[in-house]
Amino acid sequence: MLLAGREREFFGGFAFPAMTAVPGSITDADIAEFARTYSRPDGWRGAIGLYRSMLREGVVLAELAETRPLTMPVLAVGVGGGEFTVATMRQAVRANSSGKPFDQRLGHRLWLLECRRMTTF
Numbered sequence: 001m002l003l004a005g006r007e008r009e010f011f012g013g014f015a016f017p018a019m020t021a022v023p024g025s026i027t028d029a030d031i032a033e034f035a036r037t038y039s040r041p042d043g044w045r046g047a048i049g050l051y052r053s054m055l056r057e058g059v060v061l062a063e064l065a066e067t068r069p070l071t072m073p074v075l076a077v078g079v080g081g082g083e084f085t086v087a088t089m090r091q092a093v094r095a096n097s098s099g100k101p102f103d104q105r106l107g108h109r110l111w112l113l114e115c116r117r118m119t120t121f
Contacts, residue, residue, distance in 0.1 A: 003044065004039075005039070007035040007043075008031065008035040065092035070092055071095050072095055076089035
């Protein structure tokens with residue numbers, strides 16, 4: 001695999017700097033922990049599987065959203081995609097749903113940077 005053995009460099013030199021709007025919010029200890037867990041055998045398996053399944057199962061998920069919509073309230077949180085996340089979730093939800101905008105510079109790591117704000121909804 002491309003990243004095997006290079007986890008620290010990937011997270012510390014590319015991933016977090018590119019997807020983090022708040023300098024210093026991801027510490028060296030955080031990077032070390034990500035590198036430690038992802039460098040274990042099959043450490044990337046879950047992340048890779050998530051993206052593979054989305055590509056492979058998109059048609060099935062769209063059909064489920066149409067035929068068996070969610071009936072519980074949903075909070076859709078999107079970063080950087082405008083209304084995309086909220087609009088997408090509304091297609092799959094028949095109950096009350098709401099959206100929360102965040103600074104688009106936060107990117108994929110929203111929960112790491114804004115965890116306290118996220119737990120107050």
